[in-house]
Amino acid sequence: xxxxxxxxxxxxxxxxxxxxxxxxxxxxxxxxxxxxxxxxxxxxxxxxxxxxxxxxxxxxxxxxxxxxxxxxxxxxxxxxxxxxxxxxxxxxxxxxxxxxxxxxxxxxxxxxxxxxxxxxxxxxxxxxxxxxxxxxxxxxxxxxxxxxxxxxxxxxxxxxxxxxxxxxxxxxxxxxxxxxxxxxxxxxxxxxxxxxxxxxxxxxxxxxxxxxxxxxxxxxxxxxxxxxxxxxxxxxxxxxxxxxxxxxxxxxxxxxxxxxxxxxxxxxxxxxxxxxxxxxxxxxxxxxxxxxxxxxxxxxxxxxxxxxxxxxxxxxxxxxxxxxxxxxxxxxxxxxxxxxxxxxx
Ligand SMILES: [Zn+2]
Numbered sequence: 001x002x003x004x005x006x007x008x009x010x011x012x013x014x015x016x017x018x019x020x021x022x023x024x025x026x027x028x029x030x031x032x033x034x035x036x037x038x039x040x041x042x043x044x045x046x047x048x049x050x051x052x053x054x055x056x057x058x059x060x061x062x063x064x065x066x067x068x069x070x071x072x073x074x075x076x077x078x079x080x081x082x083x084x085x086x087x088x089x090x091x092x093x094x095x096x097x098x099x100x101x102x103x104x105x106x107x108x109x110x111x112x113x114x115x116x117x118x119x120x121x122x123x124x125x126x127x128x129x130x131x132x133x134x135x136x137x138x139x140x141x142x143x144x145x146x147x148x149x150x151x152x153x154x155x156x157x158x159x160x161x162x163x164x165x166x167x168x169x170x171x172x173x174x175x176x177x178x179x180x181x182x183x184x185x186x187x188x189x190x191x192x193x194x195x196x197x198x199x200x201x202x203x204x205x206x207x208x209x210x211x212x213x214x215x216x217x218x219x220x221x222x223x224x225x226x227x228x229x230x231x232x233x234x235x236x237x238x239x240x241x242x243x244x245x246x247x248x249x250x251x252x253x254x255x256x257x258x259x260x261x262x263x264x265x266x267x268x269x270x271x272x273x274x275x276x277x278x279x280x281x282x283x284x285x286x287x288x289x290x291x292x293x294x295x296x297x298x299x300x301x302x303x304x305x306x307x308x309x310x311x312x313x314x315x316x317x318x319x320x321x322x323x324x325x326x327x328x329x330x331x332x333x334x335x336x337x338x339x340x341x342x343x344x345x
Contacts, residue, residue: 002340005340005341009333009337012024012332012333013333017328017330020331020332020333020336024331024333024335024336025091025300025331025332026300026301026302026303026343027092027300027301028070028088028094029092029094030078030094030314031093031316031317032098032268032294032315032317033053033058033095033316033318034051034052035051035053036053036054036055036058036103036104036106036108037054037107038107039054039056042054042319046165046168047136047139047143047172048136048137048140050319051136052103055107055110057318057319058111061317065093069090070090070091070092071088071089071090071091071092071093072092072093072116072118073088073092073093074094074118074120074226075094075096075228075266077092077094078092078094078301079265079266079292079309082306082309084306092301094118094120095120096119096268096294097119097120097122098122098124099124099230100121100122100124100211101209102210102212102215104219105211105215109219109224112225116224118225119226120227121216121219121225121226122266122268122294123216123228123230124230124231124234124252124270125231125232125233125252125255125256126206126232126233127206127209128212128213130203131203131206131233132234133187133188133191134206135191135195136172136176137205138205139172139195142195143162143165143168143172147161147162147163148161149171150194151190151194152190152193152194153183153190155182160174180276181236184233187233188202213259216256216259217259220261227256227260227264228264228265228268229249229253229256229264230252230270231249231270232251232252232255233248234270234271235248235270236270237269237270237281238277239276242280245281245284249267249285250288264290266290266291266292267292267294268294268296268314269285269295269296271296272296273295273297282311283310290310291309292309293309293310293311294313295312295313295345296314297313297345298313298314298316298338299313299345300313300315300329302344304343308345311345313339313345315334
């Protein structure tokens with residue numbers, strides 16, 4: 001952010017978002033969520049606590065958006081609006097849930113149904129296939145018992161140490177980056193060694209937290225639910241070759257379509273940050289036939305985003321999203337503070 005943008009930002013904040021709203025709140029917001037868990041279950045986690053929203057909080061946000069006059073749209077509606085095939089009168093909110101956790105069905109769907117709110121579930125195929133390694137939960141357990149973690153792979157050997165929870169949190173981010181860089185075929189054996197767990201223990205954890213294919217099929221038939229793709233193995237695509245990315249996208253799309261018997265039009269880049277998604281990946285997503293692709297990079301949605309259908313911004317939503325943050329989301333201050341004048345990636 002340059003000097004001029006900082007001055008403007010100061011003005012936007014000082015005037016309580018009245019002016020930023022005119023120019024930077026766009027037509028709406030796509031929100032990114034993962035799990036939905038009752039507060040007592042959320043409380044059991046430290047490192048992964050913010051991966052889940054409580055059902056009460058989700059409902060509270062839905063009320064808030066309705067009170068403020070927002071309408072809820074599906075990704076199909078959003079796509080049609082961006083392609084100028086459909087009009088949306090009010091400002092909109094679009095909810096998306098990543099990865100394919102079973103709690104979306106147990107705790108999320110009843111709330112969506114109660115308020116007739118549509119949502120997209122981006123499924124990572126390794127979740128229902130039982131091959132996903134949910135190392136972030138294994139690490140949470142690991143960090144409670146010991147104070148070091150050793151990762152040995154063909155790209156190098158790394159040691160992580162921490163003394164307390166706060167330091168564990170910092171290392172958690174670093175470990176995540178290191179794991180992302182490990183070549184996909186090696187990941188399982190590297191993590192088997194690092195955690196001292198067996199492949200079948202990995203599978204057990206995956207099956208206990210993930211939606212099954214049967215549940216995904218049921219959800220796909222629900223009028224409020226859209227199933228989207230999120231790759232086979234949850235890979236950070238920027239670091240992968242064109243062939244690998246193409247294969248991850250095509251195979252996940254085809255397998256989902258095979259199970260649900262419908263076209264899968266929407267895609268979310270795993271991790272979705274600036275270091276996870278490159279220009280080539282946006283092109284591949286379009287080429288393999290997705291109609292929209294979303295990032296994990298903050299921003300509001302504008303009419304001009306029809307030029308960036310494969311790089312749509314999303315805002316994280318969770319229990320830690322406080323009133324001020326929410327105001328900044330809705331009045332465009334958050335968009336401006338991150339993106340400046342830019343409305344497209
Ligand atoms: Zn994900």
